[in-house]
Amino acid sequence: xxxxxxxxxxxxxxxxxxxxxxxxxxxxxxxxxxxxxxxxxxxxxxxxxxxxxxxxxxxxxxxxxxxxxxxxxxxxxxxxxxxxxxxxxxxxxxxxxxxxxxxxxxxxxxxxxxxxxxxxxxxxxxxxxxxxxxxxxxxxxxxxxxxxxxxxxxxxxxxxxxxxxxxxxxxxxxxxxxxxxxxxxxxxxxxxxxxxxxxxxxxxxxxxxxxxxxxxxxxxxxxxxxxxxxxxxxxxxxxxxxxxxxxxxxxxxxxxxxxxxxxxxxxxxxxxxxxxxxxxxxxxxxxxxxxxxxxxxxxxxxxxxxxxxxxxxxxxxxxxxxxxxxxxxxxxxxxxxxxxxxxxxxxxxxxxxxxxxxxxxxxxxxxxxxxxxxxxxxxxxxxxxxxxxxxxxxxxxxxxxxxxxxxxxxxxxxxxxxxxxxxxxxxxxxxxxxxxxxxxxxxxxxxxxxxxxxxxxxxxxxxxxxxxxxxxxxxxxxxxxxxxxxxxxxxxxxxxxxxxxxxxxxxxxxxxxxxxxxxxxxxxxxxxxxxxxxxxxxxxxxxxxxxxxxxxxxxxxxxxxxxxxxxx
RNA sequence: CGGGGCGUAGCGCAGUCCGGUUAGCGCGCCUGCCUUGGGAGCAGGAAGCCGAUGGUUCGAAUCCAUUCGCCCCGACCA
Numbered sequence: 001x002x003x004x005x006x007x008x009x010x011x012x013x014x015x016x017x018x019x020x021x022x023x024x025x026x027x028x029x030x031x032x033x034x035x036x037x038x039x040x041x042x043x044x045x046x047x048x049x050x051x052x053x054x055x056x057x058x059x060x061x062x063x064x065x066x067x068x069x070x071x072x073x074x075x076x077x078x079x080x081x082x083x084x085x086x087x088x089x090x091x092x093x094x095x096x097x098x099x100x101x102x103x104x105x106x107x108x109x110x111x112x113x114x115x116x117x118x119x120x121x122x123x124x125x126x127x128x129x130x131x132x133x134x135x136x137x138x139x140x141x142x143x144x145x146x147x148x149x150x151x152x153x154x155x156x157x158x159x160x161x162x163x164x165x166x167x168x169x170x171x172x173x174x175x176x177x178x179x180x181x182x183x184x185x186x187x188x189x190x191x192x193x194x195x196x197x198x199x200x201x202x203x204x205x206x207x208x209x210x211x212x213x214x215x216x217x218x219x220x221x222x223x224x225x226x227x228x229x230x231x232x233x234x235x236x237x238x239x240x241x242x243x244x245x246x247x248x249x250x251x252x253x254x255x256x257x258x259x260x261x262x263x264x265x266x267x268x269x270x271x272x273x274x275x276x277x278x279x280x281x282x283x284x285x286x287x288x289x290x291x292x293x294x295x296x297x298x299x300x301x302x303x304x305x306x307x308x309x310x311x312x313x314x315x316x317x318x319x320x321x322x323x324x325x326x327x328x329x330x331x332x333x334x335x336x337x338x339x340x341x342x343x344x345x346x347x348x349x350x351x352x353x354x355x356x357x358x359x360x361x362x363x364x365x366x367x368x369x370x371x372x373x374x375x376x377x378x379x380x381x382x383x384x385x386x387x388x389x390x391x392x393x394x395x396x397x398x399x400x401x402x403x404x405x406x407x408x409x410x411x412x413x414x415x416x417x418x419x420x421x422x423x424x425x426x427x428x429x430x431x432x433x434x435x436x437x438x439x440x441x442x443x444x445x446x447x448x449x450x451x452x453x454x455x456x457x458x459x460x461x462x463x464x465x466x467x468x469x470x471x472x473x474x475x476x477x478x479x480x481x482x483x484x485x486x487x488x489x490x491x492x493x494x495x496x497x498x499x500x501x502x503x504x505x506x507x508x509x510x511x512x513x514x515x516x517x518x519x520x521x522x523x524x525x526x527x528x529x530x531x532x533x534x535x536x537x538x539x540x541x542x543x544x545x546x547x548x549x550x551x552x553x554x555x556x557x558x559x560x561x562x563x564x565x566x567x568x
Numbered sequence: 569c570g571g572g573g574c575g576u577a578g579c580g581c582a583g584u585c586c587g588g589u590u591a592g593c594g595c596g597c598c599u600g601c602c603u604u605g606g607g608a609g610c611a612g613g614a615a616g617c618c619g620a621u622g623g624u625u626c627g628a629a630u631c632c633a634u635u636c637g638c639c640c641c642g643a644c645c646a
Contacts, residue, residue: 011578011579011580011595012579012580012595012596013580013581013596014580015579016574016579017638017639018639019639034638037638037639092646109646138646140646142644143569143643143645144640144641144643144644144645159646409646410646412646442646444646460606478604478605508604509604510603510604510605510606510607510608511605512604512605512606512608513606513607513608514606514607515606515607516606516607517607519606528605530604530605532605540605
């Protein structure tokens with residue numbers, strides 16, 4: 001492609017509405033153009049990159065015998081009522097009515113649709129397992145679109161769904177997809193953490209997230225300094241560092257007057273000690289039961305973990321009046337001592353606390369020198385807090401570290417949630433009706449572009465990893481005239497006839513201008529043709545990433561380029 | 569949805585408090601000259617319903633009200 005024929009609207013100034021690197025660079029290098037909040041057009045260069053990623057995905061999917069299909073974006077409301085997800089997903093679904101006033105939604109995902117296909121078209125267990133996928137625009141009416149293409153409302157996603165008769169088969173596919181994802185993101189040039197993840201609205205039993213590490217990411221990855229343990233914030237297990245509290249004497253319990261002091265900050269001043277000296281007591285309600293949850297004053301309860309451990313469907317903080325009824329005191333003065341008939345659930349951070357401060361379940365009073373075990377009976381110690389710096393790995397006891405990342409892929413074991421609701425049920429060889437066991441596997445294609453840029457750029461622009469580069473080579477004639485033009489044309493033709501994806505900057509611009517654009521759009525290899533080097537019978541090759549320059553004879557160019565393409 | 573910010577030429581911005589000729593600047597664009605190894609220089613030029621609507625006023629980009637859009641923080645999140 002010659003630049004003059006292409007459409008690559010680069011801009012020097014950084015766009016006003018972008019504040020992360022990938023977004024700025026995608027706009028500046030002419031990859032995308034915003035139509036409206038969360039809606040982006042992919043301009044030719046951007047689409048080329050998308051296609052590169054898609055073809056990597058397709059290759060790796062097909063190696064694992066996954067098969068591609070395409071489902072409608074518009075979906076009838078009824079099917080979502082059937083799967084009982086309409087309410088849950090209602091907020092992110094854009095609704096639309098047709099001329100007959102039938103109700104439709106713009107599909108945020110396709111579990112329902114694929115399950116419907118399978119329910120109708122697969123009639124024997126002998127045809128299973130099957131693993132389908134599609135690559136398509138999805139629409140989610142995000143509460144707050146942001147970070148350019150990273151959290152857009154319309155975005156391109158590869159979504160895959162597997163159907164199996166047995167758990168073992170299903171796990172095999174899960175494993176296959178897990179492996180394929182690793183390869184895909186590696187080929188995309190991404191440094192990904194694979195982490196244990198929450199299944200969220202998808203439901204199901206097991207899930208891993210592929211998260212591209214980047215400072216701007218929306219996800220926090222919790223990982224171990226030395227072993228392979230990694231999880232997202234929601235799921236991360238942890239051990240609490242045991243301070244050397246051995247030998248600290250348990251002092252006698254004292255009641256202290258604390259008029260009007262409800263918040264930990266107010267109390268830290270009063271008692272002149274840090275929040276770590278306090279035990280927060282939170283009253284939670286499950287479906288029916290009530291729990292008192294204890295956690296160290298500086299930590300937050302992870303309600304997901306709590307709900308999970310307590311085997312409750314929902315778990316909520318009690319209302320103010322209920323707290324008064326249960327504890328006998330206002331919010332802010334709850335404590336573990338004297339709570340009758342309510343199980344005390346303590347976070348592991350409480351286990352080794354000595355002489356702590358807690359509410360007294362009487363207004364304007366706190367207890368000092370509270371020692372769990374001595375002063376109250378803890379029903380159970382559980383890991384129900386969010387990890388913080390200083391917490392230790394659940395596996396190996398080394399330190400946990402925290403990194404930000406962009407979630408680019410996630411794999412789920414779904415179980416039979418959708419198959420049973422949408423009657424994807426088959427008889428097995430024992431003539432028993434079995435709902436199919438499903439898995440689902442997503443890749444955010446468009447946000448992968450942003451993630452690649454986050455990880456591969458410098459002050460001058462994008463540095464495309466070879467496999468995702470829209471062009472491998474850019475030919476830059478310093479002046480597109482005379483001998484230089486002739487040589488440039490010749491080299492351009494030669495590269496093209498050797499199937500090298502090449503862009504030639506044939507514009508009548510000054511060299512510096514062309515160099516800056518080439519750097520901005522991130523083409524991995526520059527071939528520079530200038531008067532001086534040409535007089536030596538040479539042309540120049542410059543590597544975008546390293547800046548390394550070599551001069552070679554035009555005759556050796558093709559070999560050299562091919563060598564660079566495979567080695568970079 | 570709560571909090572904050574911003575809408576002025578294609579892009580980035582000044583002007584708005586404190587109303588007053590013809591609304592500016594940089595980049596980009598067009599013409600010409602010149603230049604060609606890291607976003608050149610000179611000369612000339614085109615381009616704006618000052619987001620929209622309504623009000624106040626002799627007079628509104630500027631003040632008031634309403635409204636729409638966009639961005640950031642939070643809640644939320646394959």
